[in-house]
Amino acid sequence: MCLSIPSKVVNIDKERNVAVVDTMGVTREAGLELMQENEVQIGDYVLLHIGFIMNKIDEADAVESLKVYNEILQKLDEEERQQVMKDDDKCQNRAP
Amino acid sequence: MSKLHLEDLYSGFRDSNVIKGFSKLIEKEAKKLSKHINIMEVCGGHTHSVMKYGLPQLLPKNINFIHGPGCPVCIMPKERIDHAYVLALQDNVILVTLGDMIKVPGSKGSLQDARSKGADVRFVYSPLDTLKIAEENPEKKIIFFAIGFETTTPMTASLVDIVLQRNIKNIFFHINHVTVPEVMEQLVDSGEVNHDSCDNRIDAFLGPSHVSVITGSKIYERFPQKYNLPVVVAGFEPVDIMEAILMVIKQINESRCELEIEYKRSVNHHGNIKAQALIEKYFEKALQFKWRGLGDVPSSSYMLRQEYAHIDAEKLYRDILPFEEIEDYKLCICGDILRGMAKPHQCSVFGTTCKPSTPLGSCMVSSEGACAAYYKYGNLLNE
Numbered sequence: 001m002c003l004s005i006p007s008k009v010v011n012i013d014k015e016r017n018v019a020v021v022d023t024m025g026v027t028r029e030a031g032l033e034l035m036q037e038n039e040v041q042i043g044d045y046v047l048l049h050i051g052f053i054m055n056k057i058d059e060a061d062a063v064e065s066l067k068v069y070n071e072i073l074q075k076l077d078e079e080e081r082q083q084v085m086k087d088d089d090k091c092q093n094r095a096p
Numbered sequence: 097m098s099k100l101h102l103e104d105l106y107s108g109f110r111d112s113n114v115i116k117g118f119s120k121l122i123e124k125e126a127k128k129l130s131k132h133i134n135i136m137e138v139c140g141g142h143t144h145s146v147m148k149y150g151l152p153q154l155l156p157k158n159i160n161f162i163h164g165p166g167c168p169v170c171i172m173p174k175e176r177i178d179h180a181y182v183l184a185l186q187d188n189v190i191l192v193t194l195g196d197m198i199k200v201p202g203s204k205g206s207l208q209d210a211r212s213k214g215a216d217v218r219f220v221y222s223p224l225d226t227l228k229i230a231e232e233n234p235e236k237k238i239i240f241f242a243i244g245f246e247t248t249t250p251m252t253a254s255l256v257d258i259v260l261q262r263n264i265k266n267i268f269f270h271i272n273h274v275t276v277p278e279v280m281e282q283l284v285d286s287g288e289v290n291h292d293s294c295d296n297r298i299d300a301f302l303g304p305s306h307v308s309v310i311t312g313s314k315i316y317e318r319f320p321q322k323y324n325l326p327v328v329v330a331g332f333e334p335v336d337i338m339e340a341i342l343m344v345i346k347q348i349n350e351s352r353c354e355l356e357i358e359y360k361r362s363v364n365h366h367g368n369i370k371a372q373a374l375i376e377k378y379f380e381k382a383l384q385f386k387w388r389g390l391g392d393v394p395s396s397s398y399m400l401r402q403e404y405a406h407i408d409a410e411k412l413y414r415d416i417l418p419f420e421e422i423e424d425y426k427l428c429i430c431g432d433i434l435r436g437m438a439k440p441h442q443c444s445v446f447g448t449t450c451k452p453s454t455p456l457g458s459c460m461v462s463s464e465g466a467c468a469a470y471y472k473y474g475n476l477l478n479e
Contacts, residue, residue: 001140001168001169001194001243001244001247001248001462001464002139002140002141002166002168002198002247002248002304002305002306002307003141003243003306003332004247004305004306004309006102006106007102007103007454008102008229020219022102024102024103024106031222031224031254032250032255033254033257033258033367033371034250035376036232036369036370045102045105047306047309047362049247049248049251049306050222050223050248050251050336051221051222051223051224051225051251052222052224052248052250052251052254054250054306054309054310054363054368055309055368056191057105057361057362058360058362059100059361061360061361062100062104062105062361063100064110064359065108066104066108067112068315069111069117069335069411072114072117072118072121073113073117074479076117076121081381082130090410093424093431
């Protein structure tokens with residue numbers, strides 16, 4: 001039950017202290033009671049938990065993680081390619 | 097910085113190629129381990145993801161998960177469910193709680209059963225929904241039965257804040273909020289688990305995702321410092337979990353013992369200060385709380401501060417609430433599962449008498465319980 005849903009802030013009603021968030025196409029209101037004043041802006045990514053915004057997702061960090069994962073995959077691909085070439089060099093049954 | 101799309105926060109951290117990539121890195125790193133290691137994922141959200149994405153099958157044989165007690169629905173003792181049941185059946189009362197509580201059986205039945213006896217029980221998505229129910233039923237007493245870990249506690253505190261600010265007279269609270277570090281400490285301290293010669297010793301923790309968003313990672317400092325156990329705070333997505341496991345193994349291989357955060361996009365050291373202040377304002381630690389399957393854990397729950405006794409349903413209804421101890425089912429081995437001494441499928445009633453539709457034990461009650469996760473996804477296991 002600790003699941004929280006990444007969502008994007010599409011509107012803020014300062015008077016009622018609520019934000020309208022988009023969760024993969026579903027929009028709903030979320031309370032801003034747990035956030036500092038002006039901490040959340042339109043366009044921010046946030047975590048939504050039982051009707052409240054509980055934090056702001058660090059966009060730069062998310063982008064950096066995804067970049068690192070991509071680099072890991074490229075490195076593993078390259079290692080595998082090198083290994084295949086090495087195995088191929090050693091292969092006794094090569095057709096003439 | 098390249099542009100981030102909302103979709104990336106889901107698909108980017110569930111990418112099967114990245115999961116497989118981490119599986120290869122883990123296999124390589126785990127070959128250097130001198131021993132078999134047990135990693136406890138404390139949180140039920142992690143247990144669910146671990147099983148849903150079949151992560152045990154992607155790990156080498158010398159890495160084992162111990163599924164921890166981090167499902168607040170599962171660990172709710174029957175005594176507390178009975179409180180909710182009794183309160184719900186009072187005249188003029190509407191009992192409001194989160195949907196997770198519907199099926200949880202107490203000794204008298206579940207809240208669903210209370211409803212079938214005529215009780216007015218409302219299952220809501222958010223504590224804030226209680227406000228509307230109170231407004232529409234001014235002649236009724238609305239009791240919010242609050243459950244959850246540190247993740248959910250500030251939302252209840254926020255409802256308390258609104259009730260007091262707006263001077264709403266017909267909302268009351270029954271507080272069952274529990275906290276993570278104390279139960280982790282009890283598991284480590286028990287010796288039963290943390291003994292070097294035991295197969296079920298804990299070698300490292302995966303720290304909860306969203307508890308840590310609120311509390312910050314600082315609450316786990318005692319584990320590397322006092323118990324020499326690494327902690328890596330991990331997100332709930334499968335890529336997060338795999339990356340965190342790699343971080344744990346690297347720590348062990350490099351003889352480091354640290355508190356690290358994998359889930360940096362949402363967790364930092366200090367957490368959500370405003371949420372913490374709200375908790376502090378309205379709640380204080382109770383002396384102890386009985387965890388279903390684990391017994392009493394000191395300082396592991398919150399109650400309303402004395403000055404808010406006038407909205408504390410536990411105090412207001414003290415005379416009618418049952419306080420006698422109730423034993424768990426003898427055949428159920430949930431206590432052993434939560435302590436890492438057994439796996440769900442080793443229980444004699446697992447999947448037969450005890451199923452998600454008719455749960456006997458705490459770990460089958462919620463979809464985040466270890467038994468429920470094994471029941472749903474366990475056919476993938478080749479153990």
